[in-house]
Amino acid sequence: MMSARAIFGGIQRRAFSVSARNLSKVTVLGATGGIGQPLSLLLKLNPRVTELSLYDIRGAPGVAADVSHINTKSTVKGYGPSATGLADALKGSDIVLIPAGVPRKPGMSRDDLFNTNASIVRDLSKACAETCPNANILIISNPVNSTVPICAEVFKAQGVYNPKRLFGVTTLDVVRASRFVSELKGTDPKDEKITVVGGHSGVTIVPLFSQSGHPDLTSNADLVKRVQFGGDEVVQAKDGAGSATLSMAMAGARMAESLLRAAQGEAGVVEPTFVDSPLYKDQGIDFFASKVELGPNGVEKIHPIGEVDSIEAGLLEACLTDLKKNISKGVAFVASNPPK
Numbered sequence: 001m002m003s004a005r006a007i008f009g010g011i012q013r014r015a016f017s018v019s020a021r022n023l024s025k026v027t028v029l030g031a032t033g034g035i036g037q038p039l040s041l042l043l044k045l046n047p048r049v050t051e052l053s054l055y056d057i058r059g060a061p062g063v064a065a066d067v068s069h070i071n072t073k074s075t076v077k078g079y080g081p082s083a084t085g086l087a088d089a090l091k092g093s094d095i096v097l098i099p100a101g102v103p104r105k106p107g108m109s110r111d112d113l114f115n116t117n118a119s120i121v122r123d124l125s126k127a128c129a130e131t132c133p134n135a136n137i138l139i140i141s142n143p144v145n146s147t148v149p150i151c152a153e154v155f156k157a158q159g160v161y162n163p164k165r166l167f168g169v170t171t172l173d174v175v176r177a178s179r180f181v182s183e184l185k186g187t188d189p190k191d192e193k194i195t196v197v198g199g200h201s202g203v204t205i206v207p208l209f210s211q212s213g214h215p216d217l218t219s220n221a222d223l224v225k226r227v228q229f230g231g232d233e234v235v236q237a238k239d240g241a242g243s244a245t246l247s248m249a250m251a252g253a254r255m256a257e258s259l260l261r262a263a264q265g266e267a268g269v270v271e272p273t274f275v276d277s278p279l280y281k282d283q284g285i286d287f288f289a290s291k292v293e294l295g296p297n298g299v300e301k302i303h304p305i306g307e308v309d310s311i312e313a314g315l316l317e318a319c320l321t322d323l324k325k326n327i328s329k330g331v332a333f334v335a336s337n338p339p340k
Helices: 036-045 060-068 085-090 110-131 144-157 171-185 221-228 230-237 246-263 310-336
Strands: 025-029 051-055 075-079 095-098 136-139 166-168 195-198 205-208 269-276 287-295 298-302
Touching: 025 036, 025 085, 036 051, 036 060, 036 246, 051 060, 051 085, 060 075, 075 085, 085 110, 095 110, 095 246, 110 136, 110 144, 110 310, 136 144, 136 246, 144 166, 144 269, 144 287, 144 310, 171 195, 171 205, 171 221, 171 230, 171 246, 171 269, 195 269, 195 310, 205 221, 205 310, 221 230, 246 269, 246 287, 269 298, 287 310
Parallel strands: 025 051, 025 095, 051 075, 095 136, 136 166
Antiparallel strands: 166 269, 195 205, 195 287, 269 287, 287 298
């Protein structure tokens, strides 16, 4: 797993000159939660972020005051639910990360979170569509397989949907896979480039070990299951006190960093992410996570899945069945519960 220092290119060891074109405002919606606070910390450490905007229904000014004391150049401001608080937080944003919502508890699936988090993502998406329609929107709130389609439907209703600017953050699945394989193989996790495709819950998470130098691992059912249900380990270990917040914050910060690198001119930036994808549209599946090359305008190129072995083909089949249902659930929610 990459450290925060590695993610941000050794920010303690080198200076970063910011030109006018590199000014970047990043906003976190849900900044005081279990993911929001460490995510805000990591973004404050990122020298590519010049303005950090933190919003939540309570406590955001306090979190902003806290992280603002960190001696990096970015400015930080917190916003609450005043008449203009959300709009002020979003105005001029280049990237918006949405970790807002309730966490999982023992015995809960991501789908159990749907009714509460669906409404939150719908309303925050509407605010983004109205205030910063050209920002890159990074959805962290679970269930991502459904909340990303919710955001898309809201943007469509507002007439501002750009499929190149909407991302479901699935980076944690890749981070977990590389760590779990390194533990098994006794290798350095930074050297384990594990391809993970599909969605972001249970059987929709499909690790492609055959493409990652470990064809022997495709038949390791326990490892596959651990990658697919790694979040359950954390939920159970925290014993009702939360879910995977710290590792998810790292994953969200890494995805934001990759988008900033691409926006600032770096070529060849590739991240796994859940996007509006052509790969399985012929099967009625409009969103899919795969390797995506990023550019100044968001999605630059969606990479094909490539060759898979027979076991992985079976995993993909199970993935697509569930994923289609998850996506439809999000679309149906907005149809029945349009934003006000």
